[in-house]
Amino acid sequence: xxxxxxxxxxxxxxxxxxxxxxxxxxxxxxxxxxxxxxxxxxxxxxxxxxxxxxxxxxxxxxxxxxxxxxxxxxxxxxxxxxxxxxxxxxxxxxxxxxxxxxxxxxxxxxxxxxxxxxxxxxxxxxxxxxxxxxxxxxxxxxxxxxxxxxx
Numbered sequence: 001x002x003x004x005x006x007x008x009x010x011x012x013x014x015x016x017x018x019x020x021x022x023x024x025x026x027x028x029x030x031x032x033x034x035x036x037x038x039x040x041x042x043x044x045x046x047x048x049x050x051x052x053x054x055x056x057x058x059x060x061x062x063x064x065x066x067x068x069x070x071x072x073x074x075x076x077x078x079x080x081x082x083x084x085x086x087x088x089x090x091x092x093x094x095x096x097x098x099x100x101x102x103x104x105x106x107x108x109x110x111x112x113x114x115x116x117x118x119x120x121x122x123x124x125x126x127x128x129x130x131x132x133x134x135x136x137x138x139x140x141x142x143x144x145x146x147x148x149x150x151x
Contacts, residue, residue, distance in 0.1 A: 032057045035067060042070060047078035065094035069101045076108050084108050097128050103135035110146045118143050 031039075038053035054071045061067055072087035085108060091101035106121035122143060125136040 032061060035061075038070060038074075042074060045077070047074045050074040051078065063094055065091040065098045065101065068094060069098060069104065072101065072108070073104055076104065076111070081108060081112060099125060099128060099133060099135040102128070103139045106139045107142055110142060115143060115146055118146070 034053045035057040038050045038057060041047075041050035041053060051071065051074045054067055054074060058064070058067045058071065068087045068091035072084045072091065075081075075087060076084035085105070088101050088105040088108065091098050092105070095101075102121045102125050106118040106125075109115070109117040109121070118139065122136065122139050125133065125139060129136050
């Protein structure tokens with residue numbers, strides 16, 4: 001029984017890593033090839049290629065919040081903010097505790113001049129992150145820079 005409980009705990013811990021990994025932090029082994037290539041395109045800042053690959057992967061994996069989060073990230077960096085908001089919100093529909101989506105959505109709100117909504121996502125991250133997390137720290141710094149006129 002202990003072995004089964006340990007196996008379940010280990011599986012949950014591994015799943016949590018994949019769900020909350022930021023761009024470049026996931027292990028490509030076992031990923032959809034287009035999803036893995038999209039992550040490489042994101043690292044290369046090839047937003048157009050990333051968007052095409054991620055949209056294709058999303059057709060096969062309609063319930064993956066990471067794909068939706070990456071789509072939001074790629075669209076935001078390509079300048080298509082309406083599409084970015086749509087995909088970040090879809091990621092949060094699929095997983096309301098997705099730290100990356102909350103961070104990136106907060107950053108997108110700063111881009112459109114809405115620091116209040118960015119702070120809402122910072123507050124949510126404060127509740128989600130039981131211990132200090134990178135997503136909270138990054139968004140907190142960006143909000144502070146925005147408030148100091150650094151947008």
